[in-house]
Amino acid sequence: MRRITSALFLVGLAVLVAAVYQQMNLLVTPLAGDAINASAGQQVGAGNIVTAVVLAFRGFDTLLELTILFTAATVGGLVLGKPRADAPRDPDAGFILQAGADLFFPLLLVVGLYIILHGHLTPGGGFQGGVVLAAAFFIPVLARPGTTLDHHAVSLIEGLAGAAFILIGLLAMLGGEVFLTPLLDKGALGALFSAGTLPLLYLAVGLKVGAELAGLLAQLAATEAAD
């Protein structure tokens, strides 16, 4: 019986995929992408079109993405809870991992900040750079399980970054524009200080994502291992 239902399901799926495939003529209809590609550079002043879309054309979506990430990290922290005070700790890692952590921390810090600050010029941005930053702050914890991340500082950075993102959006409303309209001078296309408030927004996104994920990883690592 189960096999028959599975086979029926597969046939139905195949029919559905075939119907969808027939309905959409790929690469024929001009999508919105061409229009955005043509106008984003002049309108927003960002060399990276993806950043122009993510922060300028659909900045509100990005704010909600941050909200989803925040909710997920908060619920994860809530479920994980705190370890017992007398829980056994992992021993420190060996020499290779400790030396590697010392070498990797500054390298990953620079790479993460570079990806965030150049998000409006080159591929990458707040989300990718934030993950690299989180990895930079988590690797020392992995090498020396005795040390813990300062959770107060992490949540302070996270809250300030989130508030900064919303504040920049509200500043645009103060001038009579729509929420999260890019402000400031667009500058020269391709310069580091260009594209108005987009780099500031991406810096806020990167710090928030990095702090959230680093906190979550540290909390996950601090949970007691099963015996």
Added chain:
Amino acid sequence: MEWLVLMIVIVMLLSAVAVLLMKNFMAALAALSVVSLGMSVLFVILRAPDVAMTEAAIGAGLSSLMFALALRRLGLWKD
């Protein structure tokens, strides 16, 4: 270029099947991140470097780290 894509796809498929068949959880995790790495190379070939960076950082790096920590929590760290 097509040969490169074909090779990457075959490697991805093989490692995806290996994830299901391997008995050792850590080895399965490594195979899982190989799938993500192949995916990120495919994104580069398709000229979507932003997505490739996200896939490499989150798919190959962060999610395997989280899986590893979850395995440790469940006591499946060693085979």
